[in-house]
Amino acid sequence: MTEMSNIRAGQTLTALDHLHAQGYVILKHVVSQPVIDRVAAELEPWFAATPRCQGDFYGWRTTRFGSLLNKSPTSRQLILHELMLDLINAVLGPHCDHYQLNLTQAVRIHPGERQQVPHRDEEMWPCRKDGVEHLINVIWALDDFTAENGATCLWPGSQLHDLDRSIDPTEIVMAEMPRGSALVFLGSLTHCGGANRSPHPRTGLIASYCLGWLRQYENQYLAYPPAIAQTFPEALRDLIGYRIHRPNLGGYEGQDPAMLFKATQGPWPARDALSETTRREIEAYYQSQ
Numbered sequence: 001m002t003e004m005s006n007i008r009a010g011q012t013l014t015a016l017d018h019l020h021a022q023g024y025v026i027l028k029h030v031v032s033q034p035v036i037d038r039v040a041a042e043l044e045p046w047f048a049a050t051p052r053c054q055g056d057f058y059g060w061r062t063t064r065f066g067s068l069l070n071k072s073p074t075s076r077q078l079i080l081h082e083l084m085l086d087l088i089n090a091v092l093g094p095h096c097d098h099y100q101l102n103l104t105q106a107v108r109i110h111p112g113e114r115q116q117v118p119h120r121d122e123e124m125w126p127c128r129k130d131g132v133e134h135l136i137n138v139i140w141a142l143d144d145f146t147a148e149n150g151a152t153c154l155w156p157g158s159q160l161h162d163l164d165r166s167i168d169p170t171e172i173v174m175a176e177m178p179r180g181s182a183l184v185f186l187g188s189l190t191h192c193g194g195a196n197r198s199p200h201p202r203t204g205l206i207a208s209y210c211l212g213w214l215r216q217y218e219n220q221y222l223a224y225p226p227a228i229a230q231t232f233p234e235a236l237r238d239l240i241g242y243r244i245h246r247p248n249l250g251g252y253e254g255q256d257p258a259m260l261f262k263a264t265q266g267p268w269p270a271r272d273a274l275s276e277t278t279r280r281e282i283e284a285y286y287q288s289q
C-alpha cells in the first residue's frame with residue numbers, strides 16, 4: 001500500500017467505528033471550495049426553475065430535485081468520492097454482490113421551513129432488516145450547516161432500537177458542518193431535516209447508496225437511460241445499476257446489461273452470471289446425480 005492509501009485506510013477505519021457506534025459520522029472539509037463552487041453553480045439554474053415541494057414529508061418550504069449526474073457533471077466527483085465508497089463498501093458490501101446508487105437529490109431548505117418528521121431512510125423497504133444495513137446516505141454540505149439554518153437532526157444510537165417518531169427532542173444532535181463537508185449516516189438512523197430559522201437557505205446534496213438487490217428509491221434507468229449512461233465512465237454506469245447482480249438479477253435479454261455498451265448485436269444466448277457459491281452448489285448437485 002502507498003502512504004496515501006494507508007492514510008485513507010486509517011481514515012476509513014476511524015470513520016467506520018463512529019458510523020457503527022453512533023449511526024453517523026461527519027467528515028469535515030472533504031472536498032475543496034472550488035469543487036463545491038462548481039457544483040453549486042451547476043445546480044443553481046435547477047433550483048431557480050424547480051417549484052417548491054408539496055408534501056408533509058418533502059416539505060412546503062423546501063426545493064428538491066434528482067438526476068444530479070446529468071444536472072451537475074461536477075457532482076460525479078462527490079458521488080464517486082473514494083472515502084465515501086470505502087465506507088459504503090465496508091457496510092453494504094458483505095450483504096450483496098455489489099452496492100448501487102439509490103438516489104441523488106439536491107435539497108434546499110428555505111427560511112421558515114419547519115423541522116421534518118423524524119424518520120429512517122430505509123422505511124420504503126417494508127421488511128425486517130435484522131441488523132443488516134440496507135442503505136447509507138451521504139449529505140454533502142453546499143452551504144455551512146448550522147443549528148439555525150436547518151442542519152440535519154440526528155438521534156445518535158437510534159439505529160440500535162425500533163423506530164419511534166416521538167423520540168426525545170432533547171437527544172437531537174445537529175449535524176453542524178462547514179461547506180464542503182460530508183455527513184454519512186446509516187439507513188437505520190432516525191434523523192430529519194432541521195427547521196430553518198435563519199434568513200438564508202440551506203443547501204445540501206444527498207448521495208444515497210443501497211444493497212444491489214433492492215429497488216432503488218429514484219428510478220435510475222429513467223434518470224439515465226442507456227443513451228445517456230453510455231456517455232458516463234464505467235464506474236458510474238456500474239453504480240447506477242447497468243451491471244448484473246449475481247446470481248442472475250437485473251439482466252437484460254439474458255445478459256449483463258453492460259452488454260448494451262458493447263458493439264455486439266443480439267439475439268444472444270441467455271448466459272448465467274452466478275456467484276462462486278451458487279456455481280459450486282450447482283456443480284455439486286450435478287456431480288451427485
Ligand SMILES: O=C(O)CCC(=O)C(=O)O
Nearest residue numbers: 107151152192193194204
Ligand atoms: O436535508 C436534510 O437535512 C435531510 C433530509 C432528509 O432526511 C430526507 O429528506 O430524507
Ligand SMILES: [Fe+2]
Nearest residue numbers: 120121191192
Ligand atoms: Fe431522510
